[in-house]
Amino acid sequence: MLFPTLDFLLFFVVVLALMVPFARAHALRKLVLVAASYFFYAQWNWHYCLLLAGSSLLTYVGGIAIGATSAPRTRKLIVGITVAMHLLLLSTFKYLDFLVGSANHLLHAFGTDRELPFMEIILPVGISFFTFHGISYLVDVYRGDVAVCRRPVDIFLYLSFFPQLIAGPIVRAAFFLPQLARPPAERMPLAEPLLLIIGGLFKKVVIATYLATDLVDPVFFDPSRYGTADLMLAAYGYAVQIYCDFSAYTDMAIGFAALLGYQFPINFNQPYRAQSLREFWQRWHISLSSWLRDYLYKPLGGSRGGRWFTARNLMITMLLGGIWHGAAWKFVAWGGLHGIGLVIERWLQPWSGDWARKPLGRALAVLIVFHIVCLGWILFRADSFDTVVIYLTTLVHGQDAAMQATPFTVALIVLGLALHAVPRDVPGRLARLLGERPAWLWGVTAGFAIAMIDALGPEGVAPFIYFQF
């Protein structure tokens, strides 16, 4: 059940209808949201509801166990075991067949005919996200950053809440659980969530979908057929597509959660305006990069050691961050590229001088960072390393070929970049400006906008890119 579908619209209206009788019954309201979230998840594969429930139970019991003792060694042992169990679940369902495949490649390389059998496990959607939610809670309880949650329904809702269940944002326990502890506000915000949802629909249905079908997918399917201009535009197109796809999902998730009375943190802040890779990761998928910083990079020692120690920590964080995205070596390579970039950037920092603060230097830095990010997106999007090699060699050597890009797709890239340049507080400011309008007018406007966005979009909408992670 995808956000930009009639199925989801009907589902959401039913959820809103169920919220009415339970507006003041706080505990029942949360139970209804848990039931709705499991129904939502069951639309992909109901068997995996058991996995989600098991992960939630592990998180709940782990938190209680950590809170039950004050002995540091016992607490450390419990958090270690429960986090390891979360990672074991993630590894089994997401990485087992990848490891088997890699081992078989290795066996072939050594001249062995034997092959390890594949498990053929279907990837449970959202597993990377709800696992990180669980780990975040357990570590925060261990560190004393969040109180032990004694209401199982809160933990079950924290892991399964449907707006963020499939593709985030990764909401910290310390951010979300206090919201579940108090009764929701009697009046929900309306204008800003609706603007986020409508804007997200437009970015996904129109910009991301057309760019995928009309430019990016054909070019990445067989890059050898295209010339330099197409390959450049397809790389830019994918940069815009993935931003419009993923930020659209996040905007809609924030909007739907807000309509139900809950807040999510922001996940994107004009990432392609970054003047360094470090800044890029402070602006792109913020909930993941801050998670990796707080639960991986800093525990590894962060930048508290020497140059090589910091470089090691950066590389480990980015390689693991890469493979978090998917069970494939290309994601490891993508993470590695960013890791190397971050290390070099850190080493070059003392020599950057004053020029980086001048307007021309800043513009040049944005341009360089954007192109390094685009190079990374080629790795991220290509089906295999062979495709990457063909893509890059054709891009460099160039060839005469028919154009895949059209004025329409170029206009979409420009429009996507223009929307990306809109400051993130604009929906809020616009909502405050238009906030005095009657509520029914918002209903009419939203309904009309939904119909018109559907008219603008192509037939059918592909799943969000981040669903596969």
Add this chain to the structure above:
Amino acid sequence: MATGVTPRQLLGIAILSCFVAALFGAAPLAAWVDASILSGTVVQQVADSWHELTQRVGFDRPYEALRRAVREAEAAP
């Protein structure tokens, strides 16, 4: 005031949104019903009749005009 609504008002607004979306987007609504498990049932007959009605009144014009315009832009060399 639109800055804050009760759950009951929100439900009303959501239903109103669905109605307006169905008014101006009756074609995709009928196609969705046809592709769903409701295909061949009385719901599909209602959706088809609703589509015909909106066409007669002219509510489908913005949808069709926009769709045509974007298709032409997409096909432009």
